[in-house]
Amino acid sequence: MLTLASDINDISFRVRSFGSLIVDGQVWDLAHLDPFTFPFELEPDYLVTVVVFFSCHCFTRSFARDGRPRSEISPSEIYDDGREKRVLCQDRYQTSRRLLRDLMSTLATRRITLADERQPNFVTVETMDHLGLSSVYAVFFEVSKAKARKRRLILQVQSAYILEGGLSKRQLAAKKVTLRSILLAAMERRKIRP
Incomplete structure (x- = not known):
C-alpha cells in the first residue's frame, strides 16, 4: 500500500479527512x-494509481x-457533513476501525460482486465479526476515472x-468481478460486464 499526499491533493475535488469526534465523552479517531x-498494474507495464475515499456512511446511519x-x-x-445529516453509529464506527482500511487495501484478493447493474456499484464482504462470530460486513463502492490526471x-x-x-437473494446470486x-x-x- 502506498500513501502519497501529492496524489491525493491533485484530485480535482475536495479531499475529506474526518479528523476526530467527541461522542459521549469518548474520542472517535x-x-x-x-x-x-x-498502485495497481492494469496491464503489463501499465501502472495506475487508485485513490480511495470514504464517506461518512462508514460511521453513521440514516x-x-x-x-x-x-x-x-x-x-x-447528529453528524453533519455539509451535504446531509446522519446519526453517529457506534457499531459502524467500531467495525470500520477494525476491518475497513485493511479490507480496501487488499481488495485485489477479495471476492467482489456487482451490487447494482444500473450503476457501477460493487460490494465486497468480510464474514467474521470482532468476536469471531459469523456476520456479513458489506462494503459498497464505486470507481471512476479521475478527470484531470491520466x-x-x-x-x-x-x-x-x-x-x-x-446477504439478500440478489446479493447471493450476484456475479463475481475482479478488481x-x-x-x-x-x-x-464503460460499464462493467460481469
Whole structure:
C-alpha cells in the first residue's frame, strides 16, 4: 500500500479527512478513514494509481435506520457533513476501525460482486465479526476515472456496515468481478460486464 499526499491533493475535488469526534465523552479517531492510494498494474507495464475515499456512511446511519423518532436523537449524536445529516453509529464506527482500511487495501484478493447493474456499484464482504462470530460486513463502492490526471482512478467507498439478516437473494446470486475488471472498465469509461 502506498500513501502519497501529492496524489491525493491533485484530485480535482475536495479531499475529506474526518479528523476526530467527541461522542459521549469518548474520542472517535477517524484517521483510518483518511484517503489513501495504492498502485495497481492494469496491464503489463501499465501502472495506475487508485485513490480511495470514504464517506461518512462508514460511521453513521440514516435517521430511518436509527429506529428512534428524530425528536429523541440528541443533537450531539447528529453528524453533519455539509451535504446531509446522519446519526453517529457506534457499531459502524467500531467495525470500520477494525476491518475497513485493511479490507480496501487488499481488495485485489477479495471476492467482489456487482451490487447494482444500473450503476457501477460493487460490494465486497468480510464474514467474521470482532468476536469471531459469523456476520456479513458489506462494503459498497464505486470507481471512476479521475478527470484531470491520466492513470488515476477514484474508488469511493459509499457505505460499509454489517448486514442484518445476511446477504439478500440478489446479493447471493450476484456475479463475481475482479478488481482488475472494475478498474479497467473505469479507465475506459464503460460499464462493467460481469
